[in-house]
Amino acid sequence: AQTVTQSQPEMSVQEAETVTLSCTYDTSESDYYLFWYKQPPSRQMILVIRQEAYKQQNATENRFSVNFQKAAKSFSLKISDSQLGDAAMYFCAYRAPNRDDKIIFGKGTRLHILP
Amino acid sequence: NAGVTQTPKFQVLKTGQSMTLQCAQDMNHNSMYWYRQDPGMGLRLIYYSASEGTTDKGEVPNGYNVSRLNKREFSLRLESAAPSQTSVYFCASSERSGYGYTFGSGTRLTVV
Numbered sequence: 771a772q773t774v775t776q777s778q779p780e781m782s783v784q785e786a787e788t789v790t791l792s793c794t795y796d797t798s799e800s801d802y803y804l805f806w807y808k809q810p811p812s813r814q815m816i817l818v819i820r821q822e823a824y825k826q827q828n829a830t831e832n833r834f835s836v837n838f839q840k841a842a843k844s845f846s847l848k849i850s851d852s853q854l855g856d857a858a859m860y861f862c863a864y865r866a867p868n869r870d871d872k873i874i875f876g877k878g879t880r881l882h883i884l885p
Numbered sequence: 886n887a888g889v890t891q892t893p894k895f896q897v898l899k900t901g902q903s904m905t906l907q908c909a910q911d912m913n914h915n916s917m918y919w920y921r922q923d924p925g926m927g928l929r930l931i932y933y934s935a936s937e938g939t940t941d942k943g944e945v946p947n948g949y950n951v952s953r954l955n956k957r958e959f960s961l962r963l964e965s966a967a968p969s970q971t972s973v974y975f976c977a978s979s980e981r982s983g984y985g986y987t988f989g990s991g992t993r994l995t996v997v
Contacts, residue, residue, distance in 0.1 A: 779925070805985050815975065815988035822983070861927060867982055872918065872943065877927040 772797045774864050776876035783852045784884050790837075791847045791879045793862030799823075804838070804845045805863040805873070810855075818860070821845065849881075857883045887911050891976050891989030898966040898996045906961040906992050908976030916979040917959035918986065919943075919951060921972040928975065934959055966996045 773796045783789035795804070806818040821829045821838050828836050833853075837846045849856055862876040889910045898904055910917065915936045920928040920943075930943030934953040948970060950962045959978075963970060973993050977986035 803983050807985075813973065813991045813993075815977075815986075815991075817985040820985055863985075865982065865985075871982055872930050872933055873986060875920075875928040877925060 772799075772864055772866065772874050774862050774874050774876040776862050776879050778879045779877070780880045780882065782882040782884055783849075785852055785854060787852055788848060788850045789852055789881065791849075791860050791862075791881065793845045793847070793876060795843050795845065795862070795864050797843070797864065797866070799866050801867050803865045803867070804836075805865070806834070806836070806845075806847045807861040807863060807875075808856075809859040809861065809878075810857070815861075819847070852883050854883050854885065857881060889976055889978055889987050889989040891974075891992055893992060894990065896992060896994050898963075898994065900967060900996060902966050903962065903964050904966065905963075906974055906976070906994075907958070908960060908989055909958045910978040910987070911957065912978060912980070912987065913956070914978035914980050914987070915956070916981075917953065918977045918979070919949075919959070919961045920975045920977065921945065922975060922991075923972050931961065931974075963994075966994075968996045970994065971996045 775794045802823045804821040808816045808818045833850045835848045859878045861878045863873045865873045892907045918933040919931040932951040934940045937956045976989040
């Protein structure tokens with residue numbers, strides 16, 4: 771069974787600095803999709819970034835980028851120029867390509883931004 | 886606005902009471918899901934529906950039932966609420982495999 775592991779329950783970063791959130795996953799599939807979701811105090815789940823496993827190029831969305839290492843089954847999220855609004859719970863997630871496959875979530879990393 | 890609408894946003898139940906959480910999406914998505922979120926546990930799948938007329942169990946289905954009423958609506962029912970079902974519940978929908986979910990705003994349920 772696929773699993774997603776986030777080894778850092780909490781992290782802190784100074785405003786304007788860069789922080790990297792770690793995620794590893796386990797799968798026997800060769801084709802799949804990976805995601806990072808952000809959950810601010812409002813509780814809303816917001817999709818931050820999506821990566822297709824068959825693409826070697828790392829996905830980026832403005833200040834958010836990933837380091838996707840397929841062989842190592844690692845999918846870290848880098849947040850550059852951290853802002854107070856980045857404070858949230860971040861979930862790493864995995865989805866296999868079949869039609870009925872569900873998204874599997876890690877347990878989350880709570881990110882604190884220090885002013 | 887297009888999206889996933891969940892009701893209610895907050896609910897307090899007494900042990901043994903029943904209730905139904907409602908979810909509707911207006912994006913014409915085939916797949917819909919119910920997750921629960923507990924501290925330190927991430928999001929765990931309760932039930933899902935890959936298409937209208939089908940439902941399947943997820944990781945933690947015990948104590949819950951679901952109904953896919955039509956393509957838009959997917960409800961979650963607690964027949965006899967227990968304190969262990971105190972949680973935040975999320976409904977989500979998906980266009981197709983490979984894409985992320987669109988989530989509702991969640992329901993915070995407390996069972997006393």
